[in-house]
Amino acid sequence: MTKPRPDLRERKKQATKEALRSAALRLALERGPENVRVDDIAEAAGVSPRTYNNYFSSREQAIVAAVAAERETRVAAAVAARPADVSLAEAIIDAVVEQYTDPGHPAGDVLLMITTNPALRACYIDAAAMIEDPLAAAIIERAPSVDRLTAQALSASVGAAARVALRQWLESTAPSPSTSGFVIVSGSLPTLMRTALTPLAPALDAVVPLRGGPPR
Amino acid sequence: MTKPRPDLRERKKQATKEALRSAALRLALERGPENVRVDDIAEAAGVSPRTYNNYFSSREQAIVAAVAAERETRVAAAVAARPADVSLAEAIIDAVVEQYTDPGHPAGDVLLMITTNPALRACYIDAAAMIEDPLAAAIIERAPSVDRLTAQALSASVGAAARVALRQWLESTAPSPSTSGFVIVSGSLPTLMRTALTPLAPALDAVVPLRGGPPR
DNA sequence: CCAGGAACTTGCGCGCACGCAAGTTTGCGT
């Protein structure tokens, strides 16, 4: 499909990126994330420190990327995979939630490390934005009549809601001695995610009337 | 209201912040933004360079803050100001759009400077996120039955959509030699903003049935 | 097969963000 690109150059590029990712993750797990300089990562990956910054613009990015790498791809695929007779909202929400439950959901220790370190948490949350572009594409795929701006706005909204859920979850899991508010909303990530995304359903469905008439 | 806080300490703080903001803006306008070091801003504001970073975490933030400072406050007020018999969606969309049209919308030269400099553009776009918290508060204000997560998700969505519109507008105005796509969506900011926000209307209205029955 | 050139890496240097540990100012209880 969009795969056959054995451009030597490209492969090397991905290889380097992968090397940096895994090196970053490994080192971060061995010593704390705080005790890993970018020079270390670069050295471990066999490239110059300068090169590191050609791939990742922040130190945390490499670590987080190792975890959230392919969510970007998977979301689009997951949406496309839903049968055409379910509403857009259902398809998207399920697909997104799925990304944060099913797969190589970071092994426990990795997640712990991320939740522990504030910088990593922030970066992990921001990483949710990476699903937006593929998502917009997926939306247009389903409903070519939707214009770009709308699709972008909707997918950005989904991304934003996901981030809210993520933040909520992270700060409830975090070492928060005094949960300032009274109400404890904490729950499983999937649950939170669904709760945060559900309010957007009307907006998503409004844009694609699910041709054939209203839901049975 | 929430104003009476003549805490000497607090006043000095705000004064310093204001000093930094305006100094940053003035210097950025005089020489280019590129030719302004944080040391300059700090000196112009009469504080240590280190102190600067206690107020702003990035150099651009100070410049942009000078422009987007009170949008944060105004949004909440603007939403609250709408009569109770208009839908939530209408109230919010109008209020947000209003923020980007009416008021001390940055004088032309300032806007030009921001649109010209990539770093500033990025920062300006991100600044739109500042409306989210007040917005969430405003939503809960209108409909106390809405739970926090939902309110946050919705306001985050609004913020995200606004950012999309903003980005679109900025990159259409920008020195883009080849607009990669065929379709030119460009338009006035208010128009773009509305277009981006409108798809969210169903979601916003779904959450607050506008007590009294469905819209006439 | 071989230039010519694009893409990528690397060393260098600058400015910036931020933790830390004083030093200074402000608020508050007694």
Place this chain on the structure above:
DNA sequence: ACGCAAACTTGCGTGCGCGCAAGTTCCTGG
């Protein structure tokens, strides 16, 4: 009025992000 504690400022040191200008590797048309 006074002194203590909290808040804020400041200098210093470290690591980082990135523009720039070589140097190196890889692709492409002839």
